[in-house]
Amino acid sequence: MTRTTIAIASGKGGTGKTFISTNLFNSLQNSGLNMALVDCDAEAPNDREFLREGVLQSTQAVTQKIPVIDKSKCTYCGKCDEYCNFNAIFFLEEPQTIEVLEELCHGCGACSVACEYGAITEKDDLLGKINRYKFPNGNELIEGKMEVGVHVSIQIIKESIKAAENFDLVLLDSPPGTGCPFIQTVYKADYVVLVTEPTPFGLSDLKQSVEILREMDIPCGVIINRADLGTDEALNYLKQENIPLLMSVPFDREIAVAYSKGEMITNLSSEWREKFSQLYRCIKEDFQKVKTK
Ligand code: SF4
Numbered sequence: 287m288t289r290t291t292i293a294i295a296s297g298k299g300g301t302g303k304t305f306i307s308t309n310l311f312n313s314l315q316n317s318g319l320n321m322a323l324v325d326c327d328a329e330a331p332n333d334r335e336f337l338r339e340g341v342l343q344s345t346q347a348v349t350q351k352i353p354v355i356d357k358s359k360c361t362y363c364g365k366c367d368e369y370c371n372f373n374a375i376f377f378l379e380e381p382q383t384i385e386v387l388e389e390l391c392h393g394c395g396a397c398s399v400a401c402e403y404g405a406i407t408e409k410d411d412l413l414g415k416i417n418r419y420k421f422p423n424g425n426e427l428i429e430g431k432m433e434v435g436v437h438v439s440i441q442i443i444k445e446s447i448k449a450a451e452n453f454d455l456v457l458l459d460s461p462p463g464t465g466c467p468f469i470q471t472v473y474k475a476d477y478v479v480l481v482t483e484p485t486p487f488g489l490s491d492l493k494q495s496v497e498i499l500r501e502m503d504i505p506c507g508v509i510i511n512r513a514d515l516g517t518d519e520a521l522n523y524l525k526q527e528n529i530p531l532l533m534s535v536p537f538d539r540e541i542a543v544a545y546s547k548g549e550m551i552t553n554l555s556s557e558w559r560e561k562f563s564q565l566y567r568c569i570k571e572d573f574q575k576v577k578t579k
């Protein structure tokens with residue numbers, strides 16, 4: 287079976303992305319799929335709060351190489367500063383000053399390549415970790431988690447997704463927003479589920495996400511959460527742009543109470559379990575349609 291990767295994303299936080307990701311995973315747990323859910327929201331991963339029955343199997347450190355400059359060998363030529371695209375080297379010709387600004391460094395290694403005087407070596411810097419939680423059926427929750435004080439989550443996201451490469455179905459719970467962490471999460475996805483709310487802010491973020499995904503040539507469908515609490519603008523936009531509405535989730539007290547207690551609605555209600563199974567069927571159907579176009 288070829289691997290299918292589905293990302294669940296939203297243009298902003300608080301739209302219910304975790305609710306959708308964890309319940310979709312949970313509803314498919316007994317379907318015989320060899321599946322992993324990757325929590326790519328490395329800044330604040332919280333899928334584990336809902337999927338507590340998985341047992342921790344391993345914790346892997348994620349590091350990056352940070353340059354270390356030996357000032358006794360440095361000729362202050364400034365070449366490393368020229369090569370650095372992230373302004374992570376503070377360099378002055380007069381008075382001769384050179385420092386690595388570690389919080390800006392992306393560990394790309396360009397400065398080491400640039401230095402012809404052997405003045406740059408590298409050290410490992412801990413960025414975060416990847417926790418793997420295994421369920422009795424072999425499925426996994428893979429959680430990327432940044433260290434406190436680390437500002438760049440890209441490497442952790444990349445390695446968390448790589449950790450899921452042996453599964454047939456990979457669900458990616460994307461970080462909120464449309465910045466680099468979102469792009470890093472979705473760029474190899476076969477399909478993206480965008481979760482939105484029927485508000486002007488929700489619509490504006492949705493439009494931005496759709497534009498980026500179209501640029502990247504990745505098909506998407508939409509879930510409107512708390513669908514009965516806003517306007518029809520999001521629906522009209524989907525019709526106009528020919529984007530499938532995969533599911534509407536009304537505001538429901540039972541869902542809100544379950545979520546606040548860290549419980550899964552797909553464990554509490556067979557009706558919701560069926561709705562999430564139906565969601566997966568809709569995603570597959572739309573994905574197949576796009577593939578055969
Ligand atoms: S490793 Fe890359 S980002 Fe870091 S200082 Fe060197 S050139 Fe800049």
Ligand code: SF4
Binds near residue numbers: 359
């Ligand atoms: S390239 Fe090497 S020698 Fe030149 S300023 Fe950077 S560290 Fe110093």
